[in-house]
Amino acid sequence: MRVKAFSLLAILLVFSTFTFAQQGKREKQGFNAGDFVIDEVLDAYWWHIASYKGHEIAVPLPVIVHSKLRNKWFFFWSTKLYHDKSYKGFFISHVSPTKGKIVERDKNGNLIRPLDLSITKDVLAIWISIIILLAIFLPISKRYKKKTLEPPKGFQALMEPIILFIRDDVARASIGEEKYEKFMPFLLTVFFFIFMNNFLGLFPFFPAGANVTGNLAVTGVMAFFTFVITTINGSKHYWRHIFWSPDIPWWLKAPVPLMPLIELAEVFIRPTVLMIRLFANILGGHIVRVTFVALIFIFFIGFGLAAALGISVISVFFIVFLTFLELLVAFIQAYVFTFLSAIYFGMAVEKEH
Amino acid sequence: MELLTPGLGLVFWMTLSFLLVLWLLKKFAWKPILESIKQREEYVSQSLEQANQARQELEKVKEDAEKILAQARREREEMIRDAQQMRSRIISQAEEDAKKAKQRKLEEALQEIDAAKQNALKEIKDTVAELSIDIAEKVLLSQLDDKEKQKKYINDLLKNANLN
Numbered sequence: 001m002r003v004k005a006f007s008l009l010a011i012l013l014v015f016s017t018f019t020f021a022q023q024g025k026r027e028k029q030g031f032n033a034g035d036f037v038i039d040e041v042l043d044a045y046w047w048h049i050a051s052y053k054g055h056e057i058a059v060p061l062p063v064i065v066h067s068k069l070r071n072k073w074f075f076f077w078s079t080k081l082y083h084d085k086s087y088k089g090f091f092i093s094h095v096s097p098t099k100g101k102i103v104e105r106d107k108n109g110n111l112i113r114p115l116d117l118s119i120t121k122d123v124l125a126i127w128i129s130i131i132i133l134l135a136i137f138l139p140i141s142k143r144y145k146k147k148t149l150e151p152p153k154g155f156q157a158l159m160e161p162i163i164l165f166i167r168d169d170v171a172r173a174s175i176g177e178e179k180y181e182k183f184m185p186f187l188l189t190v191f192f193f194i195f196m197n198n199f200l201g202l203f204p205f206f207p208a209g210a211n212v213t214g215n216l217a218v219t220g221v222m223a224f225f226t227f228v229i230t231t232i233n234g235s236k237h238y239w240r241h242i243f244w245s246p247d248i249p250w251w252l253k254a255p256v257p258l259m260p261l262i263e264l265a266e267v268f269i270r271p272t273v274l275m276i277r278l279f280a281n282i283l284g285g286h287i288v289r290v291t292f293v294a295l296i297f298i299f300f301i302g303f304g305l306a307a308a309l310g311i312s313v314i315s316v317f318f319i320v321f322l323t324f325l326e327l328l329v330a331f332i333q334a335y336v337f338t339f340l341s342a343i344y345f346g347m348a349v350e351k352e353h
Numbered sequence: 354m355e356l357l358t359p360g361l362g363l364v365f366w367m368t369l370s371f372l373l374v375l376w377l378l379k380k381f382a383w384k385p386i387l388e389s390i391k392q393r394e395e396y397v398s399q400s401l402e403q404a405n406q407a408r409q410e411l412e413k414v415k416e417d418a419e420k421i422l423a424q425a426r427r428e429r430e431e432m433i434r435d436a437q438q439m440r441s442r443i444i445s446q447a448e449e450d451a452k453k454a455k456q457r458k459l460e461e462a463l464q465e466i467d468a469a470k471q472n473a474l475k476e477i478k479d480t481v482a483e484l485s486i487d488i489a490e491k492v493l494l495s496q497l498d499d500k501e502k503q504k505k506y507i508n509d510l511l512k513n514a515n516l517n
Contacts, residue, residue, distance in 0.1 A: 038355070042356065101360070122367075123370070126366065126371075130370060133378065137378060163390070181387075184387055185384070215359070217363035225371065
């Protein structure tokens, strides 16, 4: 079995290098694997489902932009921008650094980004995940309130071990018995929010499949919340440890405040790493799986239908395998983000010992 | 490059949405859920404690019961002993009384016998006197010539009198 898998991989590798050599040809035919993959994992103004004979089957989303040039708000459906159309001076840019974003032109012909608060694919995906979270936890909560002393049942029984795990092994273990309760709502929300979005990202079609947690804006906001909570809960001990740690010899603290600077940098590095870790892990998973899809197109264009069908078997096999792997990653990354947040909160509230 | 430039709009909506879901879940899910779990855990530990207490109490009650039982047994034995003592006392008393009564009756009988004997003796004496008088009368009346015959006759009379 293993030998077979290896030989399959070898064949795959040979073919893919071969197809890379034909990149120019493919571009002429309108398929760029790189763009295809990146487009799949990027945020978008509509939720693309399929293309059929030149028609886009997509969920249109509202565009909300404020033009700085005209000092005016604009609201319209993203259908107005399909197929590179322009609407009221707005269109989607094709050149860096504004590539893929709505832009308008000033008098000199420069591309200007308006203030863009559009409900994009990722925003909708976030709202869908929020609705699912509420749909799961509000009925559970009701049952908890009504039948407090009864053993958990159904979905409640599925969620309770996870909630207890976050409470006992994450919050209590990292923050301590006295102060953990204050941080529980944030930790639970972060965990289930990340897990739900990671999980939904595994399914390829609307209303799932958006790359939410593989977007820096999303992970950045959550990491920022962790940073803010850590900072406003910082005890005297926490700040003293940063600026004048008693464990460090004086010549590392004065006259050149080497260690304090490093410690202070760490305060910002921690949430940054939190942001990047989740982003990179989920993005990586998405890219790999989309790449296997792109492989089918590459084979179709390079070698025809038979080759594409052949490779699709392998691709689908790998995609299924990777999806199961990513299911594990979805849980682990949600756990890691929550756990590290809890550790940072624990450091912030730690008392003198 | 587009991957690494977070969209401002997404940051805005994410912040808003996350705060909203945090608030909603905190208020309507996490607080009641955690509170309920805590209550249930407290209830379970309380119940365990109560069960423990009940067991201890039960043991104490058992001990008490055993004590009471032992005391009852002791008392019963005492009562039985007392009863036995009383019985033997009553029996011995009764025996003694019976003996005394018997003695008294015996004495009375003896006295009566004595009295009867005295009476009899007195009667005998009277009879003897009467007989003597009779004999003497007869002797005197017969005026026998034969001295020897007289003697013999007196002896016969006496013999007859004695036999009576």
